[in-house]
Amino acid sequence: MTLILKTDIYRGTAWHDAFARYLPDVPVREWSEPGDPNDIEYALVWAPEKGALAKFPNLKAIFSVGAGFDHLTSDPDLPKGVPIVRMVEPGLTAGMIEFVVMSALYHHRFMLDYAAQQRDKVWREIEQIPTSRRRAGILGLGVLGSACAEMLRDFGFPVAGWSRSHKDIAGVESFHGADGLIPFLNRSDILVCLLPLTPETEDILNAEAFAALPRGAALISAGRGKSVVEADLLAALDSGQLGGATLDVYRQEPLPPDSPLWSHPRIVAVPHIASMTIAETAAEAVAANIRRIQAGQDPEHMVDLKRGY
Ligand code: NAP
């Protein structure tokens, strides 16, 4: 039983140190030195080259380094019948809570306006409003969306979420299904997107969706870039229908230098860093799942490929 890693290089030995702690009996190999491909039963990977996983004939599970797994399903040669497990670990959730709360407060406290005023050396106060008068809405109330919803609720924002199925989260209004989308958007002054990318969620944030938001609403996009029709977003910002946007994910990554998203005055653009998997806590979660599989159980957080997430 061997685990192969294609994680990242900038965290040095953090992944290996963590697996030595949580899976001391399992050999761990680096992607660049796979050895005999027949030995590999588990792969923990981010964006492997297309066709690369097909070279391991004895794989029992493929673990995504991130919560999203579109980097795997976009491989036409992905081994069939091997369970895909998305990343659910406390470090990733905590990072997303930080990013969403920080961004929501940034828009709530008019920081885009103050940044522009600072550039122009303008001293002007904008009337502060309480969080209780700013409604937050989260698209996707899964592991990340529900954790962010609870934290925004605790800051005093009236919070609602939209998902496929109804949710019971204390103090969070639940909207669901196609019929629930427009009423949900109608009441969302700050809209946070934490949807996975599926055929249903691609292009979901389009001109019609932006028009359904209250005038001047803000968007925080941290799910996947292909959920947003970027030309419609720019038009909504230019018309004032949207007051601002924080973008972490884009249709094309890295965002091309000539993209107008870089320089729009009502956009905060960051390079897909909303949250990162933390090696120490993630290795513990992956190790627990490998133990489950070895014991003949299904891993937790297995992707349902028919459903698309
Ligand atoms: P998750 O637990 O699978 O939650 C997905 C949520 O989306 C669920 O609430 C699901 O509804 C809802 N959903 C899916 N399809 C839908 C549809 N057609 N209509 C309505 N709701 C739909 O996923 P997660 O762990 O929270 O992660 C969400 C996404 O965040 C990931 O897929 C990834 O793309 C993104 N992400 C980004 C970063 C970053 O740094 N930017 C970091 C981590 C993750 P049900 O609950 O009813 O099934």
Ligand code: GLV
């Ligand atoms: C990052 O985008 C992730 O899916 O974890």
